[in-house]
Amino acid sequence: MYGGNCCHNNNSHIGGVNLEISRNWRLRNQRYRLVGTECGCGHRSFPPRRICPTCRENPQNPVQFSGTGTVYSYSTLYEAPEGFEQFIPYTVALIDLDEGPMISAQLTDVDPEDVAIGMRVEMVTRKLKEQGESGLIVYGYKFRPIVGCYP
Amino acid sequence: MREVVIAGVGQIAVREHWETSLRDLAYQSIKKAVSDAGTDSVDALYIGNMLAGELSGQEHLGALISDYCGFDGIEAVRIEAAAASGGAALRQGAMSVACGLNDCVVVTGVEQMTDVLQDKVTAGLSLALDTEYELASGISLAALFAILTRRYVHEGCCSPEDLALFCVNAQKNAVGNDYAMFRREITVDTIMRSPMAADPIHVLECPPVCDGSASVVLLPAEKADLEAPVKITGSAVATGTIGVNNRPDPLVFESVRDSTEKALRMAGKTREDVDFYELHDLFPVVAALSLEASGFAKKGEGALMARNGDIALEGKIPITTMGGCKARGNPVGACGIYQAAEAVLQLRQQAGKNQLPCEVGMIQCMGGTAATTITHILEV
Amino acid sequence: MLTEIVLGDDMKPNQHTGIVGYGVYIPRYRISGCEIARVWGQDAGSVPVQEKSVPGPDEDAITIGIEAAQNALKRAQVPPEKIAAVWAGSESKPYAVKPSSSIIAEAIGATPHVEAADWEFACKAGTEAMQACFALVGSGMGLYALALGIDTAQGRPADPLEYTAAAGGAAFLIGKGEESLAVLEASHSYASDTPDFFRRESNRYPVHGSRFTGEPAYFHHVVQAASELMEDIGRTPEDYQYVVFHQPNTKFPLTAAKILKFPPEKVKPGLIAPYIGNTYSGCSVLGLAATLDIASPGDRILCVSYGSGAGSDAFSFIVTDLIEERRMRAPHVSVYIERRKAVDYAVYLKYTKALVMR
Numbered sequence: 076m077y078g079g080n081c082c083h084n085n086n087s088h089i090g091g092v093n094l095e096i097s098r099n100w101r102l103r104n105q106r107y108r109l110v111g112t113e114c115g116c117g118h119r120s121f122p123p124r125r126i127c128p129t130c131r132e133n134p135q136n137p138v139q140f141s142g143t144g145t146v147y148s149y150s151t152l153y154e155a156p157e158g159f160e161q162f163i164p165y166t167v168a169l170i171d172l173d174e175g176p177m178i179s180a181q182l183t184d185v186d187p188e189d190v191a192i193g194m195r196v197e198m199v200t201r202k203l204k205e206q207g208e209s210g211l212i213v214y215g216y217k218f219r220p221i222v223g224c225y226p
Numbered sequence: 227m228r229e230v231v232i233a234g235v236g237q238i239a240v241r242e243h244w245e246t247s248l249r250d251l252a253y254q255s256i257k258k259a260v261s262d263a264g265t266d267s268v269d270a271l272y273i274g275n276m277l278a279g280e281l282s283g284q285e286h287l288g289a290l291i292s293d294y295c296g297f298d299g300i301e302a303v304r305i306e307a308a309a310a311s312g313g314a315a316l317r318q319g320a321m322s323v324a325c326g327l328n329d330c331v332v333v334t335g336v337e338q339m340t341d342v343l344q345d346k347v348t349a350g351l352s353l354a355l356d357t358e359y360e361l362a363s364g365i366s367l368a369a370l371f372a373i374l375t376r377r378y379v380h381e382g383c384c385s386p387e388d389l390a391l392f393c394v395n396a397q398k399n400a401v402g403n404d405y406a407m408f409r410r411e412i413t414v415d416t417i418m419r420s421p422m423a424a425d426p427i428h429v430l431e432c433p434p435v436c437d438g439s440a441s442v443v444l445l446p447a448e449k450a451d452l453e454a455p456v457k458i459t460g461s462a463v464a465t466g467t468i469g470v471n472n473r474p475d476p477l478v479f480e481s482v483r484d485s486t487e488k489a490l491r492m493a494g495k496t497r498e499d500v501d502f503y504e505l506h507d508l509f510p511v512v513a514a515l516s517l518e519a520s521g522f523a524k525k526g527e528g529a530l531m532a533r534n535g536d537i538a539l540e541g542k543i544p545i546t547t548m549g550g551c552k553a554r555g556n557p558v559g560a561c562g563i564y565q566a567a568e569a570v571l572q573l574r575q576q577a578g579k580n581q582l583p584c585e586v587g588m589i590q591c592m593g594g595t596a597a598t599t600i601t602h603i604l605e606v
Numbered sequence: 607m608l609t610e611i612v613l614g615d616d617m618k619p620n621q622h623t624g625i626v627g628y629g630v631y632i633p634r635y636r637i638s639g640c641e642i643a644r645v646w647g648q649d650a651g652s653v654p655v656q657e658k659s660v661p662g663p664d665e666d667a668i669t670i671g672i673e674a675a676q677n678a679l680k681r682a683q684v685p686p687e688k689i690a691a692v693w694a695g696s697e698s699k700p701y702a703v704k705p706s707s708s709i710i711a712e713a714i715g716a717t718p719h720v721e722a723a724d725w726e727f728a729c730k731a732g733t734e735a736m737q738a739c740f741a742l743v744g745s746g747m748g749l750y751a752l753a754l755g756i757d758t759a760q761g762r763p764a765d766p767l768e769y770t771a772a773a774g775g776a777a778f779l780i781g782k783g784e785e786s787l788a789v790l791e792a793s794h795s796y797a798s799d800t801p802d803f804f805r806r807e808s809n810r811y812p813v814h815g816s817r818f819t820g821e822p823a824y825f826h827h828v829v830q831a832a833s834e835l836m837e838d839i840g841r842t843p844e845d846y847q848y849v850v851f852h853q854p855n856t857k858f859p860l861t862a863a864k865i866l867k868f869p870p871e872k873v874k875p876g877l878i879a880p881y882i883g884n885t886y887s888g889c890s891v892l893g894l895a896a897t898l899d900i901a902s903p904g905d906r907i908l909c910v911s912y913g914s915g916a917g918s919d920a921f922s923f924i925v926t927d928l929i930e931e932r933r934m935r936a937p938h939v940s941v942y943i944e945r946r947k948a949v950d951y952a953v954y955l956k957y958t959k960a961l962v963m964r
């Protein structure tokens with residue numbers, strides 16, 4: 076191990092799983108509450124940026140997106156990257172948020188055959204991944220068909 | 227700057243090389259390339275590789291491979307740009323020869339993917355994405371291209387069957403390539419009947435998980451004692467947003483457009499001069515969108531070129547002439563060097579049954595969802 | 607309404623308090639009693655509930671709590687940074703050590719100047735947190751406090767509990783009486799050491815005393831808490847338009863109503879166990895939310911929880927004019943009940959992670 080202090084390294088391994096505790100912790104605003112950035116020129120970004128892609132200005136101010144949007148396109152996966160096996164089959168999508176940016180995310184609470192381009196969706200906070208039986212539970216945004224207020 | 231030529235090429239067959247180590251894969255193609263060039267002193271080795279750290283637990287390939295090849299003490303480094311690693315290494319090699327720092331440079335691409343299981347490979351390939359925002363949501367590289375495929379069809383650009391024609395063309399061309407993995411023809415029907423990998427991409431539209439290595443030897447033109455040397459006249463890298471979601475139109479590969487334009491301008495060529503185009507056909511939609519972004523097709527009409535036969539060996543702009551990612555196989559970081567080796571064989575008139583009448587070839591490899599595109603123009 | 611309420615007596619706060627906002631969440635998936643009976647060769651005619659909710663593969667008590675809390679805030683329209691406490695009651699904490707409440711508080715934007723803690727008292731952890739919220743706001747130590755009852759309950763395969771152990775939850779934002787859609791009239795808590803149901807630290811499934819969970823446990827505590835509360839404030843069943851009991855099955859709450867002399871029609875609006883099962887800490891609070899979804903200003907609601915081990919919290923609420931507008935701002939309980947997809951036993955096992963993947 077480089078530079079000593081390995082006993083206190085919070086990114087140590089448990090059962091072969093890299094915990095990445097600080098890395099996941101750092102992302103909680105984006106993952107839990109969809110916090111992106113907004114530029115003085117009006118351009119909004121997700122994920123957050125330092126430099127505005129439109130006018131190249133900084134600084135960018137944090138902004139929390141409401142989480143409603145429209146499905147631009149989607150795919151249902153039958154082969155998952157390592158760590159997502161338990162969710163197969165699951166659907167992922169690019170979503171045009173109502174406030175501007177497009178976001179890539181997993182869909183939830185919807186059957187693959189019911190997903191359509193143009194479908195209205197809303198953000199929910201779900202388990203993204205579990206680091207095995209002993210590691211972190213990583214929570215973050217997913218999107219689902221909008222649930223109305225009354226029957 | 228000095229003019230750079232590719233003086234030697236070497237490929238090993240793309241396969242599941244269970245019996246061969248990463249260093250030995252590289253050694254075999256390097257040995258062939260060096261012997262093809264007829265050179266005996268190598269100044270530098272550039273290695274294009276994406277996944278050795280993740281899949282083989284081995285970084286520091288520069289020292290590892292130069293040591294194994296007996297290149298005592300030379301400059302040797304690994305270059306990484308996801309699936310564009312091979313193209314990136316080729317450009318580094320060409321630059322070091324062009325500027326006069328090195329005379330004889332070996333560029334090798336090597337990838338070993340079959341030592342681990344599929345889910346690990348899928349996760350590894352997805353490291354080319356923005357892992358904190360894409361892979362963290364379970365989104366793989368294939369998933370993003372599947373999303374683009376669905377949108378492309380949704381916008382009325384083509385039918386799913388039109389897209390499958392890119393695979394039909396690639397496998398047909400691979401029959402004539404001794405180094406290709408899938409050397410048999412395939413029908414649209416067979417492809418469409420295969421299971422979904424990432425809906426709407428079928429399993430038979432995906433490149434295989436495989437191992438491979440290809441190498442080239444670069445020399446300054448003035449020191450190459452060759453009759454009709456293949457010159458590198460254009461070389462360009464362009465990047466786009468790491469996330470395909472952050473582009474004004476996800477169906478426009480701006481990095482393909484930009485690197486193509488820069489490379490052609492550097493070579494003093496136009497699209498009409500290009501006799502064949504080795505594009506990065508990771509999935510059919512990538513081929514269609516690359517044809518559009520590079521200007522060979524209008525927007526929305528890339529797949530029509532497959533339907534019209536324009537991409538065949540006898541077509542207007544042949545692509546994947548030796549099988550491409552789909553059929554030659556896609557040993558990720560080696561892909562750009564396989565493309566270079568194949569283009570050299572075409573330009574030397576050594577491409578056997580797949581030989582094209584040609585003088586100018588364009589090769590292009592891509593990292594992630596076109597976040598990096600590297601284009602080279604080769605000519606005789 | 608506020609003038610009717612006597613303050614500062616036994617189990618009554620010093621200041622008027624009440625429910626400023628409420629929100630619920632129930633997962634989308636259901637498994638029917640018949641399907642479970644099919645697997646174990648049991649009689650499908652005598653299952654305790656029609657079907658029960660099943661958490662999706664990406665859900666747990668925390669994700670249930672986040673959505674319920676967000677719905678409560680939508681109804682209350684209170685900025686999250688004004689919340690003094692986020693208290694989550696659950697017996698299915700995703701982490702044995704690490705609070706669920708801090709994750710929920712972070713997700714709804716209530717951090718960092720907030721008290722966050724997890725509460726545990728079997729199925730009444732949610733109302734226990736509510737009691738504490740009333741005390742915190744009633745004492746003036748905080749403007750608003752959020753109580754959650756959230757669970758993804760699990761019954762041992764083939765155990766009678768497997769038919770009912772369900773997932774869901776509710777969140778109640780407690781605040782001042784004048785801002786409330788239902789004001790607290792009084793409460794009464796009743797507890798004893800009665801080990802009718804328990805789970806040791808290292809075990810996945812709880813153990814229960816079968817018929818012992820009835821008479822000396824559920825009925826004794828529920829009836830005592832309810833009747834003591836009504837006696838304290840001089841109310842009778844006739845004063846209440848609705849009564850909500852903890853509902854481990856369809857039968858128990860109806861029997862408790864009968865003992866206390868409430869007619870079944872006062873129980874039924876809040877009786878949701880037949881459709882979603884027993885959501886443990888979420889159970890009585892979901893019933894209370896379902897009742898608030900249809901109650902009218904001036905209605906009086908009696909809500910009685912039950913937690914094994916054992917105890918009951920009884921609350922007397924008076925619904926205010928604010929209910930009409932606020933209940934339209936977030937999904938009703940019936941919306942989540944009707945949002946359903948039936949799964950078979952195999953998918954149920956997959957979703958509840960009973961399959962060994964590695």
Ligand SMILES: [Zn+2]
Pocket residue numbers: 114115116117118127128129130131132
């Ligand atoms: Zn700007």
